[in-house]
Amino acid sequence: MNFRNLISFIFLLLILGLVQILLLKNLALFGVAFCFIYLIGILSLPMQIQHVSLILISFCIGLLVDVFYDTLGLHAASATFLAFLRPYWLKILKPNGGYDDSSNPTLQELGMGWFISYSLPLIFGFCLVFFIADQWGTGGFFGVLNKSLFSSIFTVVLAIIVQLLFFKRRRGI
Template sequence: MNFRNLISFILLILILGLFQILFLKNLALFGIAFCFVYLVGILSIPLQIRAVPLLLISFGIGLIIDVFYDTLGLNAAAATFLAFLRPYWLKILRPNGGYDDSTQPTLQEMGIGWFISYSLPLIFAFCLIFFIADQWGTGTFIGVVNKSLFSSIFTLVLAIIVQLLFFKRRRGI
């Protein structure tokens, strides 16, 4: 990752985090669908990053969100779990020729089908861990799965909208 990409990635994380904190903190569709748009930043980290920096970045982003949400580490734990699963899921989705070194896992680079198959299971795993920890002992299993499913879909839709509006299309060589 060169210096320009690093600066743009940091700006992306800051903007998504601020948007999450300022606008999406109290947003819940029908009381069950929450949005975690800051996950777009974690999901769009370049493919060649190693596991430990990915885990640390995800933990840090989740912890910052936790500070503003007063959720006592729920976002940090779920984001770290997402970062833990990401390399394994990318191996499952790897094309026959492998990934380019410059490939970023974004909608514009990989296409809508690949992006949905990449991000939806990871977002669902994040939401499942988040809501299991959030409602431990007080919620039903069906309620947790319901919130996880609808929050995953809501987050994915907003992630696609954010990428269509704000991510640049990569120029071919």
């Protein structure tokens, strides 16, 4: 990753973190669908990033969100789980010819269908860990599953909208 890409990813993570902390902290559709828009930053990191670096970056981002949410490590643990699963999920989704070394796992780079099949299971895993830890023993299994499913769908829909509006298109598309 060159210096320019590094600066753009840091800026992306900073903006998404600020939007999460300042605008989406108290947003819940119908009391069950929460949005975790900062996950776009973790999901759009380059495919060739080292696994340990990805986990450390995700942990730090989650911990930063935890500081402002007062959630005692829930975001850090869930984001770390997402970062742990991401390389294995990318291997499962790997096309026959493999990935282009310069591509990032974004909507503009790889298309709508691929992005949904990439992001939805990972975000669902994040939400499942988050809500199991958050509501351990009080929410019940179906309450946790309900919040995880609807929060995942809400987050993926907003991630698609954000990428369509603000991410630049790849040349030649």
